[in-house]
Amino acid sequence: MRYVVALDQGTTSSRAIVFDEAGCIVAAQGREFRQIYPHPGWVEHDPKDILQSQVEALRAAVAAAGVDVRDIAAIGITNQRETTLMWDKQTGETVCGAIVWQCRRTAPLVERLLREGMEAAIRERTGLVPDAYFSGTKMQWILQEIPGVRARAERGELCAGTVDSFLVYHMTNERAHVTDATNASRTMLLNIRSMEWDEELLRAMEIPRAILPQVVDSSQVVGTLKADILGRAIPVAALVGDQQSALFGQGCVRPGMTKNTYGTGCFMLMSTGTSLVRSANNLVTTVARRVDGHVSYALEGSVFVAGAAVQWLRDEMGLIQNAAESEKVAASLPNNAGVYFVPAFTGLGAPHWDMYGRGTILGLTRGTGRAHIVRAALESIAYQSREVLDCMARDSGLKPSSLRVDGGASANNFLMQFQADILGMEVARPAVTETTALGAAMLAGRAIGLWSDAQLATLWQADKRFTPSMPEARRAQYMHEWGRAVERAKAWVEEET
Numbered sequence: 001m002r003y004v005v006a007l008d009q010g011t012t013s014s015r016a017i018v019f020d021e022a023g024c025i026v027a028a029q030g031r032e033f034r035q036i037y038p039h040p041g042w043v044e045h046d047p048k049d050i051l052q053s054q055v056e057a058l059r060a061a062v063a064a065a066g067v068d069v070r071d072i073a074a075i076g077i078t079n080q081r082e083t084t085l086m087w088d089k090q091t092g093e094t095v096c097g098a099i100v101w102q103c104r105r106t107a108p109l110v111e112r113l114l115r116e117g118m119e120a121a122i123r124e125r126t127g128l129v130p131d132a133y134f135s136g137t138k139m140q141w142i143l144q145e146i147p148g149v150r151a152r153a154e155r156g157e158l159c160a161g162t163v164d165s166f167l168v169y170h171m172t173n174e175r176a177h178v179t180d181a182t183n184a185s186r187t188m189l190l191n192i193r194s195m196e197w198d199e200e201l202l203r204a205m206e207i208p209r210a211i212l213p214q215v216v217d218s219s220q221v222v223g224t225l226k227a228d229i230l231g232r233a234i235p236v237a238a239l240v241g242d243q244q245s246a247l248f249g250q251g252c253v254r255p256g257m258t259k260n261t262y263g264t265g266c267f268m269l270m271s272t273g274t275s276l277v278r279s280a281n282n283l284v285t286t287v288a289r290r291v292d293g294h295v296s297y298a299l300e301g302s303v304f305v306a307g308a309a310v311q312w313l314r315d316e317m318g319l320i321q322n323a324a325e326s327e328k329v330a331a332s333l334p335n336n337a338g339v340y341f342v343p344a345f346t347g348l349g350a351p352h353w354d355m356y357g358r359g360t361i362l363g364l365t366r367g368t369g370r371a372h373i374v375r376a377a378l379e380s381i382a383y384q385s386r387e388v389l390d391c392m393a394r395d396s397g398l399k400p401s402s403l404r405v406d407g408g409a410s411a412n413n414f415l416m417q418f419q420a421d422i423l424g425m426e427v428a429r430p431a432v433t434e435t436t437a438l439g440a441a442m443l444a445g446r447a448i449g450l451w452s453d454a455q456l457a458t459l460w461q462a463d464k465r466f467t468p469s470m471p472e473a474r475r476a477q478y479m480h481e482w483g484r485a486v487e488r489a490k491a492w493v494e495e496e497t
């Protein structure tokens, strides 16, 4: 038996998962690390923590699996996206902390780009909506704010990159400065059609071309693991951003195939194949993967508050003891009795885009109880996901036959059945819900010839399929009422405080 190990370098923890040749999990280990908040709205990670937690998780997972290191055929890396680092080309020493995707410190730099009229170019070339979330202005900030860094960058002494680049540089013998096409597509610097770094955007963000990594395939050998990590030089054979990895791990390769991850928020990606679909609804266009030089694209949209609404019921309202209890409580009611909860805690995303909206519960009567609120929270996750999927369908002209799901809240059978009902579409939950790790393992196994594309297609297996059973008239009525509730949640905050 041969094995592939996926490294899943996430926002709060670094994980390592050992898969066997059948795509089954043999062992998984994770290590949490510190979140650093130097100022309000700023988020950093210590690069040493990222590296050390990842190496420890890898060693622990291989030990727990009890496999012979010689049987590990390849390693695949998937990572938190957009988080940005800069380091010395010779010594590997970082020049400052990793600026995490959530960090808002570069909002003024984004405003400057907008004032300079760069929005259309950014949207057109990168497929993204200009935001501090992406890596470009994070690199600009480091170059501008850390003393001496710009001069060193201009002398060609520094490397900039996302977490994939950083891990490859520090964990492999070759110390190549590379990034895969999916991670590159989140920098706001890559032209996603030509797949070249865009000179005009580099100029606008004052980033010297020389500090950027070479863009490579998502499925190719980029180096060999340093022998002091596991005692053997194993090929590192895949780099891929976490959401794109989950899309691949869900087997969503044909145009229209869509996955939704139900975590704190929801991340939905629809594969659009080789066509680069532009959104009229402020969804982003992203590279799904690059394999053998061929680029596939996806539309990506998110729901800001999903599982977080369930956490709110538990932690702030005390209505449930734990997230799983929400299933039983919601299912105790025959219907929602007209109660709607719009969890617009931070405003509304696609398709409404209203940052002044706030959370709202409507339709309360004297008979409304705990179960109604809990049910309304779960239903809101399904309504919001349907709205994002509707946008994708409108933008792309594609409609999936089934929605593939993963993430913590996908364990909730009530929610998944309601999602199927409200979409009028099958919802399929895979046997392996660690789809993020599986995707990276599949891309790595493929690169070294362990799996053919035909074999990869067999690795995705459904655990449970939820079939819609709600009459169309009822579905339409629910969406109509939800729409009315959303209208009432909009524009609540009169001016931003």
Ligand code: ADP
Pocket: 262, 263, 264, 265, 306, 307, 308, 309, 310, 311, 323, 324, 325, 326, 327, 407, 408, 409, 410, 411, 412
């Ligand atoms: P993240 O990666 O964003 O931390 P996870 O995929 O670990 O998220 O999922 C955790 C989220 O899912 C939490 O917000 C939690 O409230 C929610 N959750 C977990 N289990 C359930 C459940 N059985 N029903 C509803 N929500 C759940």
